[in-house]
Amino acid sequence: METRKVQRTGKSTFIVSLPKGWATKNGIEAGSIIYINQSDNGALTLTPDRSERDLTMRLDIGSKAGDPLVRDLIACYLSGFRTIEVTSSHMSSAQKKDVHQLVQKLIGPEILEETSNKVLIQDLLSSEELQAERALRRIKTVVKSMIQDAMLALVENNKELALDVIQRDDDVDRLNLLISRQFTEILRSGFIKREALDPVTARYYAQAASNFERMADHAYRIAEVAVGSEIMLPQEMVDELRRLDELFSALVDESFTTLLHQDSDKANEIIDRVSEIRMSTIAITNGSNAADKVELMVRLVVSSSVERMLDYIQNIGELTINLKHAMAAQEMK
Numbered sequence: 001m002e003t004r005k006v007q008r009t010g011k012s013t014f015i016v017s018l019p020k021g022w023a024t025k026n027g028i029e030a031g032s033i034i035y036i037n038q039s040d041n042g043a044l045t046l047t048p049d050r051s052e053r054d055l056t057m058r059l060d061i062g063s064k065a066g067d068p069l070v071r072d073l074i075a076c077y078l079s080g081f082r083t084i085e086v087t088s089s090h091m092s093s094a095q096k097k098d099v100h101q102l103v104q105k106l107i108g109p110e111i112l113e114e115t116s117n118k119v120l121i122q123d124l125l126s127s128e129e130l131q132a133e134r135a136l137r138r139i140k141t142v143v144k145s146m147i148q149d150a151m152l153a154l155v156e157n158n159k160e161l162a163l164d165v166i167q168r169d170d171d172v173d174r175l176n177l178l179i180s181r182q183f184t185e186i187l188r189s190g191f192i193k194r195e196a197l198d199p200v201t202a203r204y205y206a207q208a209a210s211n212f213e214r215m216a217d218h219a220y221r222i223a224e225v226a227v228g229s230e231i232m233l234p235q236e237m238v239d240e241l242r243r244l245d246e247l248f249s250a251l252v253d254e255s256f257t258t259l260l261h262q263d264s265d266k267a268n269e270i271i272d273r274v275s276e277i278r279m280s281t282i283a284i285t286n287g288s289n290a291a292d293k294v295e296l297m298v299r300l301v302v303s304s305s306v307e308r309m310l311d312y313i314q315n316i317g318e319l320t321i322n323l324k325h326a327m328a329a330q331e332m333k
Contacts, residue, residue: 162226218305
């Protein structure tokens with residue numbers, strides 16, 4: 001750790017010199033702009049002016065297509081590259097289709113240029129517009145509606161509603177990737193302009209978004225069952241699903257609010273309630289007509305998904321407790 005002596009110039013201005021090695025490494029010279037961010041514990045973070053135009057990736061995909069190509073593009077997006085130049089000596093129509101389909105699923109990137117061997121992707125979303133709390137709130141709202149509508153579609157054998165739930169899963173994926181990308185942006189720059197979100201909180205928000213996204217995956221599974229099966233559920237299972245629907249609606253809202261307020265006492269209450277509700281899944285699996293193979297399959301899928309969604313709500317409760325203590329430790333530094 002280097003030390004610097006604070007000097008005074010004029011009557012009220014304090015100055016301190018920058019380490020030469022750091023300045024050289026970051027291209028700092030006379031006239032350069034440095035951003036200064038003050039955290040709650042009084043620490044100052046100095047960040048060089050990293051122009052967005054420097055965040056450019058040239059990605060030579062060769063013959064790569066399908067999932068491997070999509071994974072590379074998502075990694076570039078999550079890493080915060082503002083411009084991604086996808087190239088190949090012989091880019092196929094299938095490769096271009098993969099690029100187009102992925103770009104449509106991301107928030108911010110647009111295709112600005114396309115030739116026979118290149119696709120230029122530019123992120124048009126400014127880092128100043130990235131709002132983790134707003135995106136997390138949107139994820140919570142979509143996930144809550146997906147769970148409600150997936151169970152309703154199964155109860156009422158409403159395939160149109162079930163298909164709508166399946167389509168909404170893409171919205172959750174896009175928002176989850178956006179929050180993960182913002183976390184990377186905060187780690188790289190030290191802060192987000194106009195966004196009073198510290199790296200510790202950003203990390204826990206990203207983890208919470210991931211848990212909400214996994215809940216959406218299980219609402220998706222229940223919706224798939226509603227689309228693919230022709231069955232009239234017994235009344236006792238219908239009643240149980242309606243009861244769980246109300247419980248999940250409350251739990252999703254409360255877990256989100258508890259995380260935002262860092263209320264560890266409420267988080268512990270939610271975790272205890274989840275443990276009590278978990279016993280309800282036994283009634284779904286052990287139905288009166290479990291000898292019917294189709295009904296048994298539906299019961300098993302729903303029971304498994306309900307179990308996993310309860311796990312993720314419990315995870316968010318634990319994240320809340322961890323975040324509160326992490327912030328307390330940060331304030332003590």
